[in-house]
Amino acid sequence: MKCQHFGLCGGCELDLAYEKQLESKLKQTQQEFSSLFSSNGFSSANLSVHNSVEWGFRARAEFRFYTEQNRIHFAMSNREKNHRTPITQCPILLPIIQKAMPLVIESLEADETLRTKVYACNFLANIESQEIIISLIYHKRLDSIWEQKAQNMRDRLHTALNATAHIIGRAKNQKILVGDFDYDSCVRESLRLFADSKQKQNYTFFKQESSFSQPNPFINTKMLEFVITHLKALYPQPDNDMLELYCGGGNFSIALSGVFRQILATEVVKSAISLLQQNMEQNFCENITPVRLNALETQVALSGEREFFRLRGIDIKRFSFDCVLIDPPRSGVNELKILHFLQQFNTIVYVSCKPHTLLQDLQTLIQSHNILHFGLFDQFPHTHHRECIVILRQK
Numbered sequence: 001m002k003c004q005h006f007g008l009c010g011g012c013e014l015d016l017a018y019e020k021q022l023e024s025k026l027k028q029t030q031q032e033f034s035s036l037f038s039s040n041g042f043s044s045a046n047l048s049v050h051n052s053v054e055w056g057f058r059a060r061a062e063f064r065f066y067t068e069q070n071r072i073h074f075a076m077s078n079r080e081k082n083h084r085t086p087i088t089q090c091p092i093l094l095p096i097i098q099k100a101m102p103l104v105i106e107s108l109e110a111d112e113t114l115r116t117k118v119y120a121c122n123f124l125a126n127i128e129s130q131e132i133i134i135s136l137i138y139h140k141r142l143d144s145i146w147e148q149k150a151q152n153m154r155d156r157l158h159t160a161l162n163a164t165a166h167i168i169g170r171a172k173n174q175k176i177l178v179g180d181f182d183y184d185s186c187v188r189e190s191l192r193l194f195a196d197s198k199q200k201q202n203y204t205f206f207k208q209e210s211s212f213s214q215p216n217p218f219i220n221t222k223m224l225e226f227v228i229t230h231l232k233a234l235y236p237q238p239d240n241d242m243l244e245l246y247c248g249g250g251n252f253s254i255a256l257s258g259v260f261r262q263i264l265a266t267e268v269v270k271s272a273i274s275l276l277q278q279n280m281e282q283n284f285c286e287n288i289t290p291v292r293l294n295a296l297e298t299q300v301a302l303s304g305e306r307e308f309f310r311l312r313g314i315d316i317k318r319f320s321f322d323c324v325l326i327d328p329p330r331s332g333v334n335e336l337k338i339l340h341f342l343q344q345f346n347t348i349v350y351v352s353c354k355p356h357t358l359l360q361d362l363q364t365l366i367q368s369h370n371i372l373h374f375g376l377f378d379q380f381p382h383t384h385h386r387e388c389i390v391i392l393r394q395k
């Protein structure tokens with residue numbers, strides 16, 4: 001293992017050659033889903049596996065600080081014990097985050113205002129390693145002196161990293177932005193899909209410090225390509241409409257806007273909906289309608305069970321949905337009413353970060369649908385985590 005903190009920090013778990021890790025994830029998935037596959041007539045040999053870059057892939061990181069003999073360190077908790085391990089490097093992070101880590105420590109050690117009562121630090125960077133947000137979180141009120149010091153720190157980081165650096169100071173009921181953000185608390189990422197082919201799809205996507213964003217941008221590119229490729233085969237012309245639940249800032253919505261005539265994208269978090277609106281504007285996507293509704297509310301609204309003020313001005317009847325895409329949190333859909341609603345669509349795309357809940361939800365969905373494609377994506381090498389995308393079609 002390349003990392004000196006392996007076994008002490010609670011992050012990585014697998015100390016195996018990368019090919020062996022993929023093999024074992026594939027085997028485990030085939031075993032767990034074998035009876036579901038056979039009852040649905042899907043051959044597990046058709047399960048596709050998508051590898052990640054092995055190191056330098058993670059665009060988000062969260063650390064605590066740990067002070068020992070007047071020296072400040074990044075820290076991670078050990079999985080079993082409630083013990084903080086000092087971290088000096090982390091090779092799974094994007095190169096710009098790895099480069100920024102010792103510079104952050106240097107800045108804190110050199111300045112008492114920045115160092116006092118700081119207890120955590122989050123990083124968010126873009127795939128190109130050209131832009132980074134460093135969030136410093138405090139147990140104290142931040143004042144103008146802190147802001148000036150943070151500005152100096154940002155200028156130093158900017159030069160040392162040869163990249164755009166921003167600092168966010170957070171404390172109770174307080175958030176101070178230090179940097180020239182293009183959009184509130186966001187980094188700008190250039191997505192290059194199908195880079196080696198004629199159907200290149202390049203666009204810009206904003207990722208926000210406080211909202212969900214895909215942690216491994218290399219795997220995210222592969223996930224988007226997988227979904228676009230298979231949906232384009234089902235929908236060669238943009239004549240159909242798609243409903244999306246759990247859309248976040250529009251990672252899938254923006255990528256799929258060329259495949260569909262219209263997309264209705266729903267999500268529970270208000271700031272994620274604003275982020276999606278910003279991403280639509282940035283990419284001139286006029287065929288996406290974002291609405292803040294949770295998954296159950298979406299089902300209730302579209303089934304005509306109740307009217308929502310949040311849907312005022314939106315003519316639901318103008319949509320003719322054929323496809324639904326869902327990307328729920330780890331708990332899955334886990335609601336029979338929503339699963340039955342999903343069964344009304346010809347195509348279901350299920351993006352899952354937890355095979356266990358995916359398996360549970362699929363038990364219902366395969367009663368009406370056949371599995372066409374099943375992709376396993378290695379979002380987090382060196383851990384047991386498995387990300388799956390399943391595309392189902394009505395029987």
Ligand SMILES: C[S@@+](CC[C@H](N)C(=O)[O-])C[C@H]1O[C@@H](n2cnc3c(N)ncnc32)[C@H](O)[C@@H]1O
Binds near residue numbers: 213250294327329
């Ligand atoms: C795994 S993220 C996926 C986001 C997006 N598809 C992406 O790729 O970035 C799950 C999203 O579901 C949202 N969410 C969580 N519970 C929800 C619910 N009950 N109804 C709707 N959205 C929900 C979260 O806010 C989050 O944005």
